[in-house]
Amino acid sequence: MAERPEDLNLPNAVITRIIKEALPDGVNISKEARSAISRAASVFVLYATSCANNFAMKGKRKTLNAGDVLSAIEEMEFQRFVAPLKESLEVYRREQKGKKEARKDKDKKADSEEQDKSREEENDDDDERMDEEEQNEEEEVDN
Secondary structure, eight states: OOSSGGGGSOOHHHHHHHHHHHSOTTOOOOHHHHHHHHHHHHHHHHHHHHHHHHHHHHTTOSSOOHHHHHHHHHHTTOGGGHHHHHHHHHHHHHHHHHHHHHHHHHHHHHHHHHHHHHHHHHHHHHHHHHHHHHHHHHHHHHO
């Protein structure tokens, strides 16, 4: 767990980026306001995590999953965020699935290349053995 309460705060750079994306161009925010938003965001994340953990415990699990978080958001009465979160989750899952399939394809290609290479090496070894056997036969015939 955290040693100090400040350790639970979200990184300032992340908070600043989120604030800049949410505000129109030309609007500035004071350092004090940014700090207050950072604390509020950290409290929100801790509360959402606690609620999600309760759902996981009810399910007799130790690992939080996306369903637990969505249920926690609903319980916290933030229903309007559930639909966008579900959409984001689907996009994320599709991206991960695409990456996983691309990795599999890459691994298959690498495996087939390795097999081709090892077949070539085996063929080269066989050719060398045949050459040696032919030389030995020729030497035996000469003797």
